[in-house]
Amino acid sequence: MAGAQSGATITGQAVADTPLTQKHPRWRRLPRWGIWAARILLVVIALLSATLALTPAGRAASRAALLFEPVIAASQSPALGVVGEPIRHTTESFTTVSDNVYLDIYAPTSPAPAIPHAREGVIIIPGVGDNRQAAQLINLSESLARSGIVVMNMTTDILINFTISPLDSEAVVQTYLRLARWPGVDARRIGFLGLSAGGALACFAAVDPRIRDAAAFLVLFGSYYNATDMLRDFGRRALLVNGHYQPWQPIGDPFDVPGYVLAQAIASTLPGDQGNIILNAFGPNSIPPNASDLASLSPPALAAYHLLAGDQPDRVEANIAALSPAMRTQLQALSPSAFAPQIRAHIYLLHDASDPYVPFTESRDFDAALTRLGRPHDYVEFSIFSHVEVRSGLGLGPLLGDGARLYRILYEIMLPAS
């Protein structure tokens, strides 16, 4: 007890009451440093947990921390399973003038908490094709819902058919309005997560006057910015990075999905037989056109074919110049670059630096345009994703580097909920 008594001398008036001077059972006779360590630990626990619970920034930080594991591991988090909200998955569908819309809704079953007395909503547009049963999408949706966010995954017949159309903007807006009416959801706390081609649709909808000022954020992950530039990259099979060309090859397995999406856009401007030749060349079970097929194509269609096939990399600019006005108009209409100045929500651009679907330079171009416009935005390049899915077997290095950037984005996205 000698140490304890000398400590009592140091602490002055508190000596009379201080527990350090009292006799304790053998099991409680901790060294003096142990007692102080326990006290410091308790103070740290109290301050940290109070900050995490009582401040909006703390609440967003804890949400992001709980979401980090399921996002990076692409599997359900046991911690989120225990402390998270109980959730329910429902499906809905509705029809717009141009399309059928399918919603997968993941929502907490409990009412919105007293503070902030509203829930955040996220609309996920998972790109072209039917991704509704994709394991990583379901995992992400469930994890977001368990953290108290109402999630609506939306797709349409047009998207399922590997096509992007500005007409689907109405489907996105209607989904937004449905989510805004969801019990407990605040319309000003709804954001979009556009994956791949879904990012373009999110941009089309974000400039609609009905939601333009209300949308909280746009996360565009692996999305394109300018369809004509992307076609140019396809034709060149190379990306212009910091003034130098670096080789780039679009995905071919199971088929050239982005090429097929561009082919759909181009084919819609061509007569049926020519459109079919282009579509068959790049679609699922692709049939390479023979010489007579190519001879039957008009000069603009042939130029578009060579751009998509990437078999004339040294004639890219000539082929771009040979595109018909209808093709140019269509590509322009499908480009978020045409709408960027009108988007008011905060934009988060995320891209896999070796993305084989959409060149990462698309997001760099979007980033540069938003910087020029002085619009609030963030741009992050990752190496832990393959297009929009988490890679498996990641080492510690990429996880540490990208993890910090991913956590920051998650934190900012979680702020409206907190």
Place this chain on the structure above:
Amino acid sequence: MLAADLLLSLVWLALGLLVAGLACAARWDLGARGVLRGARGVWSTLALSALSAVVGGWLGALLFGRLYGAPMALWVSVVACALLPFALKRLQR
């Protein structure tokens, strides 16, 4: 739902017991403060901390959502363990 609520309460209770253990080690418990003697002081601290953690946890769940039950349980139980024995001792005087 009931099972999930029970599991959550048990998690908060466990956090409360952890805080009580630290409070005893830190000599901030009821026994160390001289409010109660011997083992009763330790047991009372465990009960106080566990109860305050569960109450804090549910308060956090109602106010901020279930995610925030655990941090609320932690700080409420630390505050209860640190301040209540001190306040009771003052009252005894």
